[in-house]
Amino acid sequence: MKITAKGEYGVRAMAMLARDYRAGPIPLREIAVREGISYQFLEQIFLPLRRAGLIASVRGAKGGYTLAHPPEKIRVGDIVRALEGPIAPVDCVAEGKNNSCRRKNICPTRGIWEKLRDTMSEVLDEITLADVATMAQKTSEEGS
Amino acid sequence: MKITAKGEYGVRAMAMLARDYRAGPIPLREIAVREGISYQFLEQIFLPLRRAGLIASVRGAKGGYTLAHPPEKIRVGDIVRALEGPIAPVDCVAEGKNNSCRRKNICPTRGIWEKLRDTMSEVLDEITLADVATMAQKTSEEGS
DNA sequence: GAAAACCCGACTAAACATATCGGGATTATT
DNA sequence: AATAATCCCGATATGTTTAGTCGGGTTTTC
Numbered sequence: 001m002k003i004t005a006k007g008e009y010g011v012r013a014m015a016m017l018a019r020d021y022r023a024g025p026i027p028l029r030e031i032a033v034r035e036g037i038s039y040q041f042l043e044q045i046f047l048p049l050r051r052a053g054l055i056a057s058v059r060g061a062k063g064g065y066t067l068a069h070p071p072e073k074i075r076v077g078d079i080v081r082a083l084e085g086p087i088a089p090v091d092c093v094a095e096g097k098n099n100s101c102r103r104k105n106i107c108p109t110r111g112i113w114e115k116l117r118d119t120m121s122e123v124l125d126e127i128t129l130a131d132v133a134t135m136a137q138k139t140s141e142e143g144s
Numbered sequence: 145m146k147i148t149a150k151g152e153y154g155v156r157a158m159a160m161l162a163r164d165y166r167a168g169p170i171p172l173r174e175i176a177v178r179e180g181i182s183y184q185f186l187e188q189i190f191l192p193l194r195r196a197g198l199i200a201s202v203r204g205a206k207g208g209y210t211l212a213h214p215p216e217k218i219r220v221g222d223i224v225r226a227l228e229g230p231i232a233p234v235d236c237v238a239e240g241k242n243n244s245c246r247r248k249n250i251c252p253t254r255g256i257w258e259k260l261r262d263t264m265s266e267v268l269d270e271i272t273l274a275d276v277a278t279m280a281q282k283t284s285e286e287g288s
Numbered sequence: 289g290a291a292a293a294c295c296c297g298a299c300t301a302a303a304c305a306t307a308t309c310g311g312g313a314t315t316a317t318t
Numbered sequence: 319a320a321t322a323a324t325c326c327c328g329a330t331a332t333g334t335t336t337a338g339t340c341g342g343g344t345t346t347t348c
Contacts, residue, residue, distance in 0.1 A: 001224070001264070003145050003233050004305065008253070015252045027324065041307055047327070060315025061323040076256055080145070089147050108159045108280030109152070112220055116267050120145070123263045127256055136252030149337065171293065185338055191296075204346025205292040 003084055009037050010045045010083045011076060015136070017055065018071035018129035025057075025064030045083060052082035071133060077124035087124070089116045147228055153181050154189045154227045155220060159280070161199065162215035162273035169201075169208030189227060196226035215277060221268035231268070233260045 013031050020026055028046060032039040046065060049055045056068045067074060081087060081095075088094035092101035093113045104110065157175050164170055172190060176183040190209060193199045200212045211218060225231060225239075232238035236245035237257045248254065 001145070001147050001151075001228055001231055001233070002235070005307090006305085007145075008234055011253050011256065019252075025324095029324080038307065040309080043326080044307080046325090050326095057325060058315090059313075059325045061321095062316055063314085063324045065325090084145055087145055089145070090152055091146070105283060108163075108276055108283065109155050111279040111283065112155065112268075112271055112276065115271075116264065119263050119267050120260065123260050124256075127259070132252055132256065135255040139249060139252070139255065142249070148335090169293095173293080182338060184340080187295080188338085190294090194295095201294060202346090203294050203344075206347060207293045207345085209294090 001089070003080065005041075006045050006083045007080050009035070009042065010049060011079050011132075013037070013042065013045065014049070014054070014067070014074065014079050014129055015132045017065060017067050018074070018133050019136070021067055021071055025062075025066050027064040030064075048082050049079070052078070054078060054082060067129070071129035074129045075125045076127045076129070076132070077121060080124055087117060087121050089113045089120070093117050095121065145233070147224065149185075150189050150227045151224050153179070153186065154193060155223050155276075157181070157186065157189065158193070158198070158211070158218070158223050158273060159276045161209060161211050162218070162277050163280070165211055165215055169206075169210050171208040174208075192226050193223070196222070198222060198226060211273070215273035218273045219269045220271045220273070220276070221265060224268055231261060231265050233257045233264070237261050239265065 012035055016031055016034065017026065028042055029039055031037075032042045046055065046057075050057055050065075053068055054074060055065050057063065057065050077087070086095035086097070088097075090113045091097075092103075092107075093110065095117065101107070101110070156179055160175055160178065161170065172186055173183055175181075176186045179186075190199065190201075194201055194209075198212055198218060199209050201207065201209050221231070230239035230241070232241075234257045235241075236247075236251075237254065239261065245251070245254070
């Protein structure tokens with residue numbers, strides 16, 4: 001019932017891009033150092049994020065990555081889906097895979113997983129990167 | 145973001161025990177056959193369920209398993225926790241592991257996972273085995 | 289005492305997660 | 319034009335987890 005390191009790192013990295021939005025592209029190496037994540041592993045994470053249209057890249061010297069949209073337009077659910085695939089507690093109720101399970105009509109537990117899937121999606125789609133930035137703000141104030 | 149086969153099979157098997165509650169102990173072999181699950185794998189699943197006090201076993205010939213409590217007293221969340229451990233999308237916010245993460249106060253993403261964890265717990269704890277039996281009833285009526 | 293059933297640790301093959309490696313392509317700066 | 323910074327990306331390696339098997343034990347009924 002866990003997301004992978006890719007998902008976790010991806011959300012953290014995107015949160016950083018959100019914080020520094022409009023500051024020009026940030027090189028991946030810097031993100032890796034600041035978050036304490038392997039540079040080469042982060043590369044693997046940013047590839048699908050770019051292909052999903054969540055980030056934009058600038059190649060060459062002085063290049064790096066920026067959010068492809070303002071933070072309030074990017075939902076945590078988008079990031080998780082790009083890195084982990086469709087949200088689903090069990091395969092047979094995966095988002096976008098409707099009606100494929102042949103036991104659909106006789107499976108007594110299907111309803112559980114559908115409800116769980118929908119709730120998980122809702123939570124992750126309700127939270128945008130702008131919200132994450134705000135939450136971080138609040139947390140560090142409390143923390144001091 | 146998926147539960148394992150143990151969790152899925154466990155919930156299915158418990159749903160069957162709920163349906164046949166008060167019919168005397170059901171042998172594991174029968175459950176395995178009826179659900180199409182390997183008998184030896186099911187054994188591995190029923191051990192933690194018993195240790196968690198969710199099922200009662202009767203040894204010897206004519207033995208088998210029954211729910212340890214009425215279906216309406218057993219929550220799907222109990223089953224999942226017994227088989228998968230604490231509910232948590234990431235380790236650092238695992239149920240029962242409060243305050244252990246040292247980045248707790250500076251982590252901008254912690255709030256996401258806490259909210260997701262709480263919502264997942266709520267959903268799974270809201271559904272009892274009695275509800276699952278009812279849902280199955282409804283589903284098969286629609287299906288025909 | 290034989291058969292039915294639970295009990296339970298140890299093992300294994302395959303899949304998955306978490307990286308690392310090696311090099312190529314693009315662009316800013318000098 | 320050369321250099322350095324940076325993204326691009328397939329292949330490989332390593333470790334862990336999952337899903338399932340094996341082999342034997344214990345308890346109880348008939």
